[in-house]
Amino acid sequence: MGAFLRSKNRCIGVTAHHVIRLAGTKDLNIGGVKGQVVADWRTFDLVYFKASGCEPTPLGTARLGPARLASAMGAKDCSISDVGDLLSVVIGHADMPGPGESGTPLYQDEKVVGILSSINLNSGKGTIISARVIKKGAEGLI
Numbered sequence: 001m002g003a004f005l006r007s008k009n010r011c012i013g014v015t016a017h018h019v020i021r022l023a024g025t026k027d028l029n030i031g032g033v034k035g036q037v038v039a040d041w042r043t044f045d046l047v048y049f050k051a052s053g054c055e056p057t058p059l060g061t062a063r064l065g066p067a068r069l070a071s072a073m074g075a076k077d078c079s080i081s082d083v084g085d086l087l088s089v090v091i092g093h094a095d096m097p098g099p100g101e102s103g104t105p106l107y108q109d110e111k112v113v114g115i116l117s118s119i120n121l122n123s124g125k126g127t128i129i130s131a132r133v134i135k136k137g138a139e140g141l142i
Contacts (some may be wrong), residue, residue, distance in 0.1 A: 001071065002103045002115045003032060003134060004054035007142035011054040012038070014134050015103035016117055017047040031072065041137040044085070044129050045065030045117045048141055050135070059131040060089050069097060069116060069126075071104040077127070087114050087128035096121060 002015035017040050020028065027036040029047055035049035062083050069076045069091070076095045082088035089106065091097070097104065097119055104116040106128050114128035 001105070003057035003059065003105060003112050003131075004051060005059075005135070005138050005142050006054060006056040010030045010142055011017075011051040011056075011140050012138055013054065014115070014138065016115060016129075017042055017045045018117075019102050020047055039137070039141055044133050044135065044137065046129060046137050048138060057105070058111045059135065060113045061132070062106075062108060062113035062130060064127075065108075067106050067108045067113065069101075069104045069106055071101065073098075073101055073104070075100045075124065075134045078106075080113075080128075081125070082130075083130075085130055085133050086117075087130055088093055089126045089128055091124055091126055093121075096124065097126065110112060 005012045028035040037049045039048040049105040065103040078091045105112040106114045114130045119126045119129045
């Protein structure tokens with residue numbers, strides 16, 4: 001699902017844009033949370049939506065080393081190999097994310113440092129959109 005950002009009176013969710021781009025609607029229901037798309041940032045494969053309520057996601061800054069992709073579909077240990085606006089993670093070939101796992105949060109030290117955008121099955125690497133980019137895209141929305 002990505003992450004939730006909150007201001008005093010607004011809750012904004014963020015996930016991978018390609019997950020919902022073919023839905024044909026701006027109204028969403030993700031895991032019981034109702035929302036409406038309010039912005040997208042296709043350059044970084046992000047979509048932002050107004051949510052009916054949320055618990056804000058603690059965001060952090062990525063560093064090289066161990067991390068974990070975790071969602072309702074399960075958890076996968078991985079290692080961050082490159083940091084920047086986009087992060088690269090090495091994922092074991094036996095434990096690769098599957099269809100529907102785009103938007104999965106990447107955790108380090110119990111904070112979300114990014115969300116999964118894509119994987120390369122040949123190299124066993126994933127591309128993650130950093131929390132820094134997620135926050136920048138939400139400027140003016142919260």
